[in-house]
Amino acid sequence: MHNATPGAGARGALTPGTLALVLGVLLVQLSFLLSYIGSFHAPDPQGIPIAAVAPQKAADRLDRLPGDPLSVTVVEDEHTARERIRERKAEGAYLMNPRGSRDTLLVASGAGGPQAQALRKVGERVAADQGRQLKVVDVAPSGEQDHESLTAFYLIVGWLVGGYLLASLMGVLAGTRPARPGLAGLRLAGAAGYAVLSGLGGAIIVDPVLHALPGHFVALWWVGALLVFGTAACTLALEAFLGVVGIGVAVLIFVVLGNPSAGGAFQQHLIPSFWRAIGDWIPTGAGTTAVRNIVYFSGNALGTPLLVLGGWALAGVVLLLVGSLRRRERGLTLPL
Template sequence: MHNATSGAGARGAFTPGTLALVVGVFLVQLGFLLSYIGSFHHPDPQGIPVAVVAPQQAADRLDGLPGHPLEPTVVKDEQAARERVEQRDAEGAYVMDRRGGQDTLLVASAAGGPQAQALRRVGEKVAAGQDRRLKVVDIAPSGDRDYESLTAFYLIVGWLVGGYLLASLLGVVAGTRPARPGAGALRLAGVAVYSVLSGLGGAIVVDPVLHALPHHFVALWWLGALLVFATAACTMALEVFCGIVGIGLAVIIFVVLGNPSAGGAFQKHLIPSFWRAIGDWIPTGAGTTAVRNIVYFSGNALGTPLLVLAVWAVAGTVLLLVGSVRRREPGLTLPL
């Protein structure tokens, strides 16, 4: 009798639904490997926007380099070139000295160390090919405690993890679909409070505790709150329409696709075109860019990343509330 019961229990464990979940996890794992290795295994500069202080003929030579590593725009002088970098219209600048044999390359390692290094390598080859010397000037270096400007990325990842883990926990404990719109609104209110506290916690860690990103406490706090809320709201919306599978979809969006394309380890102009195309429109990439622009570039070019985060937050909120109106499937869940 005991053996028969055990056999029935084992057969019950391997239901079609369980098998589908296992296959889903396996596919997410393969997607994780493909996404990370595919984007990082061969970083190669492609179309890095640079300001050029030189005759148009020289700019055309830069534009025609093998592999098209640079996307040059001619500007009138070095000050204009610096402004384009600081305002995030360019990632670097090549300044040709027409009176001597030494050119100057302006880089901004705060936007990403690997990208600055790639610009340096390209610039050195260009100067050597013209029998000229090259001086490299980092006009926006990352902080002493922010190696390769990686802190922004890991701060964003930490906030994102908190957002989708909270939503996942609520889905498991309280049900993936709120019982009514009022319950959905209450859940969102709780997430909002958590998001404000989460943003505060992250800002405390990177500023007064570790001094990795100092002097921008309030701006980082509220950026973190927006990011966590957007992540959690979208994860809950996915759960409403897809059930527990929505958690896996959130992982695919925010981690499998979002992390490699965010510009953390390698910036967008160093990774293949697919990841380069999606990075700015996923909260991971938008958040990483926003943190760097707040800390190192005087808040320039914040409009697009903040708009992206706001759109995700609003979309998640609306879809969660709309999904709460749909007829609830019977099942044993808590009322919230």
């Protein structure tokens, strides 16, 4: 009876392809650590856009504070300042009282609790330096069941995970590249059906079940459906071109880069410039912004987030169909 050479099985398993995949996993893991710690380890306000009802000289002082925490636009009155916040053109407002010693700071914790807290600290420091008092008014507060306005971010993350896990499962079961456009269309149809159910489930959880984001059921449902479909379609497209590596690239985009830049735990103007620059253009950030704008800002400023989500979905559809026209990958696959 022939005896196998000791260690032959282990050597056979350590193929160049296996080692490359292990190295890829390590790089994704280290990128995850670098991205999260790099964006969150030292949050600092940078150019937070605010409206100011104040003389021009006083507004200029606000605009030139050490470290440039604020970007100030002078407006005529409190009503205009509130409108700019509601329309998402400003994150807060500083109202100087020319007939007294008590100013007012308007914040919007619905856009993110840490950002509202950062504005409060800056405002209190400014008032103290001028020997004045400060009243803080939250004009768009986060809900009682939505601490620090974090629910939107976690809702989006949950939807994203479902989208790329569905695409990953399709790739594992049926091969990463569909044999022809018709089969690619079947995968997209399956992803669309799943996205509708996933969006519905998420809306049910945050509205009638947990009451975290009540009163916007239908809008949240369809934002979720668009997000899940776009994530799934893009992951399927990446698989069609890159094979199993495409799953890792999807995780890199949607999680490693997308989560820290989304404005969830710390908002856009509290994180370093790289993450601030990319956040609005990744589905994680666009989705988080869309949900917050629906719930806390009367649906204002939804155009850009929805265009971003729609753009990713369209890109995924087109690229998957193109990828299905390329030479079929080797190996046994199942038609899905």
